[in-house]
Amino acid sequence: MIPNSYRKRQRVPHRHTSATRVSSTATVVNSFSDTTVSESSQKLHRTSSAASTITTSPNAVTSSFNDPYTADVLLRLFVDRSPFDSDAPSDSSRQSDIQIYLHSAVIRRAKYFAAILSDCWQHRTNADAKSNNGAEGSRSNDNNNNLVQLNLAVVDDPNSISIHLTVLQLLYTSDFATVIDSASTALEILPVALELLFEDCVKSCLRFLEAVPWSEEEEKRVLSLIPFLREEESKELLARLSPGKEDSCEEMLHGLILAAIHNHPNMAFVKAFVAKLLRDFSSRESARRVLERAFETSLKVVKESLEEYTSPDFRGDHNETEAIQRLNLHTAMTNGRHLLWLVERMIELRVADSAVVEWSEQASFTADLQRAFRDDAWRNIVPGLPAVVLRCTCKLANAVAAGTILAARQVRMKLVKDWLPVLLVCKDNVSPMLPSHKPLHLELEETFLRIISTLPMSDAQVLLQQCLSFSTRNVEDCPHLITAFNTWFRRATRPPQLENLD
Numbered sequence: 001m002i003p004n005s006y007r008k009r010q011r012v013p014h015r016h017t018s019a020t021r022v023s024s025t026a027t028v029v030n031s032f033s034d035t036t037v038s039e040s041s042q043k044l045h046r047t048s049s050a051a052s053t054i055t056t057s058p059n060a061v062t063s064s065f066n067d068p069y070t071a072d073v074l075l076r077l078f079v080d081r082s083p084f085d086s087d088a089p090s091d092s093s094r095q096s097d098i099q100i101y102l103h104s105a106v107i108r109r110a111k112y113f114a115a116i117l118s119d120c121w122q123h124r125t126n127a128d129a130k131s132n133n134g135a136e137g138s139r140s141n142d143n144n145n146n147l148v149q150l151n152l153a154v155v156d157d158p159n160s161i162s163i164h165l166t167v168l169q170l171l172y173t174s175d176f177a178t179v180i181d182s183a184s185t186a187l188e189i190l191p192v193a194l195e196l197l198f199e200d201c202v203k204s205c206l207r208f209l210e211a212v213p214w215s216e217e218e219e220k221r222v223l224s225l226i227p228f229l230r231e232e233e234s235k236e237l238l239a240r241l242s243p244g245k246e247d248s249c250e251e252m253l254h255g256l257i258l259a260a261i262h263n264h265p266n267m268a269f270v271k272a273f274v275a276k277l278l279r280d281f282s283s284r285e286s287a288r289r290v291l292e293r294a295f296e297t298s299l300k301v302v303k304e305s306l307e308e309y310t311s312p313d314f315r316g317d318h319n320e321t322e323a324i325q326r327l328n329l330h331t332a333m334t335n336g337r338h339l340l341w342l343v344e345r346m347i348e349l350r351v352a353d354s355a356v357v358e359w360s361e362q363a364s365f366t367a368d369l370q371r372a373f374r375d376d377a378w379r380n381i382v383p384g385l386p387a388v389v390l391r392c393t394c395k396l397a398n399a400v401a402a403g404t405i406l407a408a409r410q411v412r413m414k415l416v417k418d419w420l421p422v423l424l425v426c427k428d429n430v431s432p433m434l435p436s437h438k439p440l441h442l443e444l445e446e447t448f449l450r451i452i453s454t455l456p457m458s459d460a461q462v463l464l465q466q467c468l469s470f471s472t473r474n475v476e477d478c479p480h481l482i483t484a485f486n487t488w489f490r491r492a493t494r495p496p497q498l499e500n501l502d
Contacts, residue, residue, distance in 0.1 A: 063103040065172045071101030073117075073148050077164055080153035098161065100168065104148070109171050111197035113150075120148050159188065167192045167201060176204040183212050187221045194228050202233070210236045253281065253290040261294075261338040271341060278345055288351035291342055295355055298339040305332035306368040329382045336388040343392050347399050356396050356405050360415040370425045386426045387440060393419045394444045401450040413459050416448050423448070424469050442480075445470045449484040460488055 063070055079096040107113040154160040167189055170176060180186050186205040193201035206229070214222060223241065226234050243249070260267065260274040281287050309328040312321055346352035372378060373386055397419075399405040400412060407415070423444055449467065452460050470481045 063106050063172070065169050066101050067103075068101045071103055072146065073102040073104050073107065073150060075100045075102050075168075076149065076151045077161060078151070078153055079156050079160065081156050096161070100165070101147075102168065102171075107168075107171050109198060109200065111199065113196065116150065117148065120150075163188050164192055167196065167198065170201050171198065174200070176201060180204055180208050183209060183214050183218050187218060187225075190225060191228075194225075206233055206237070210240070249281075249283070250286050250290050253278070253287065254293060257290065257294045257342075261298075261341060275345055275348075278349060284349060284351060287349055288346075288354075291346050291349070291351060292354050295339065295342045295346065296358070298335045298342060299358065301335040302332050302339060303362075303365045303368070305329070305335070306365065306372055310368045310371045325377065326381055329378055329385065333382040333385050333388065336385060336392070340388055340392050340395070343395050347395055347404065350404060352396065352399055352405055353407075356400060356407050356415065357411055359393070359396050360407075360411045360418065363418050366418045366422050369422050373422075373425045373429050390423065390426060390440055390444055393422070394440065394447060397444065397447040397451060401447050401454075409455065412451050413455055413463075416451050416455075416463055420448055420463065420466055424466075427469065446480045449480055452484065453487055457488070457491060464488055 076097070076099050078098075104113075104117050108117065152164070154164055166179060170179060170189075180189060186208045189201065190205040190209075192198075193205060209222060219241070222237060226237065226241075229237075256274050256277065260270045278287050278291070305328045309325055309332070312325055343352065343355060346355050369389060378385060396405075397415060400407045400415065423441065427441055445467070448463075449470075452463050452467075455463070464484060467481060467484070471478050
């Protein structure tokens with residue numbers, strides 16, 4: 001009987017083993033010569049001759065694998081075919097039933113054989129005591145006298161016999177590295193080692209698997225073997241296969257975003273790569289949470305920098321104050337670029353709903369921006385800051401106007417109400433206007449007017465009056481403004497429709 005400590009090993013779904021004595025009338029299947037057995041056992045990986053011998057004790061002779069002259073065990077290794085497969089054509093080139101000469105002192109390294117042999121010797125002793133030559137376990141008078149016969153059935157698989165022979169050969173050596181030299185080999189040997197409770201081989205396979213990379217298919221095979229391993233054996237493999245906490249994916253994505261926008265020297269390439277990871281990530285909600293977290297952090301830094309810039313502390317040295325002001329502007333500019341990239345990613349993934357709401361509730365921030373852009377100090381320090389801020393606004397406003405983001409009426413109104421003054425200040429104070437600014441200003445004007453057209457007449461009336469600065473010297477050069485006012489007046493002159501609702 002196999003001890004309780006081995007039960008986890010027994011879960012491996014493998015073969016049936018039986019053990020009997022060889023009698024003079026027993027038919028021993030010997031379909032292959034000893035040479036053929038040796039060749040078959042090396043199909044998977046060849047080992048040196050030294051790796052196939054072992055000395056059982058200092059005074060004992062050297063035991064060699066499949067040596068009929070010194071062996072005391074005869075193992076029949078055969079394919080266990082299902083009765084339903086009896087009519088199926090067989091591959092004549094495949095070995096399906098062979099016998100191997102083994103040594104009990106050696107194969108006891110596998111605790112499964114140790115248990116089987118212990119039971120076998122007990123039966124043998126009882127049989128000899130009865131002196132019943134016809135009973136099972138009696139000694140035979142043929143060439144296989146005193147051999148214990150073991151039968152080991154293996155699954156009907158092309159490599160099953162070969163892999164079992166390889167593991168049996170490994171019982172005769174301590175040098176597993178010559179055979180276990182790839183993840184695929186370790187994964188082929190490990191189930192058989194688990195089946196036979198060959199602990200040294202199991203440890204060697206696991207040590208190799210823990211240290212080398214796996215293909216996707218090999219990873220699936222590792223996962224399938226985890227249930228048959230003890231907790232201490234599977235610990236290292238599970239640490240590689242399973243996250244330590246549930247939100248590890250989000251933490252990883254957040255770390256990648258921070259690295260892309262803050263720490264990496266090749267920022268453009270890394271941002272493009274992280275953008276692809278976000279697009280391909282399976283959980284859009286996880287991507288949403290990660291981007292919102294980064295968005296809020298960057299927005300907070302920009303807001304605080306602008307607040308400190310527009311409300312400086314003049315109690316210190318003038319040069320020190322000026323240096324702090326320059327630092328505040330550079331901080332706002334750097335994090336503004338990060339903010340723009342995050343907004344683009346959120347819109348691309350259609351997860352910018354919260355960002356639009358947040359952007360529409362920035363009355364204090366937009367007031368700081370207006371004060372900053374009316375000052376001349378920023379022009380020689382961060383001349384691109386207005387464009388960065390307006391691009392963030394334009395991206396979000398375009399998504400709202402296009403219906404990509406379905407924003408509530410109050411959100412749409414506040415978005416235009418708070419950010420329209422910033423656009424007007426930039427138009428009036430950013431001079432001379434950079435070539436890249438004019439199309440940006442025009443695009444944002446058109447977008448704001450489209451959003452205004454979605455608001456109630458009373459709200460649209462107030463906001464349109466603030467858009468007169470969109471007009472140009474040539475009236476025909478501002479068709480978007482003309483269209484917006486024509487739309488409002490057309491609606492205003494339409495007869496009330498309330499009575500038609502009755």
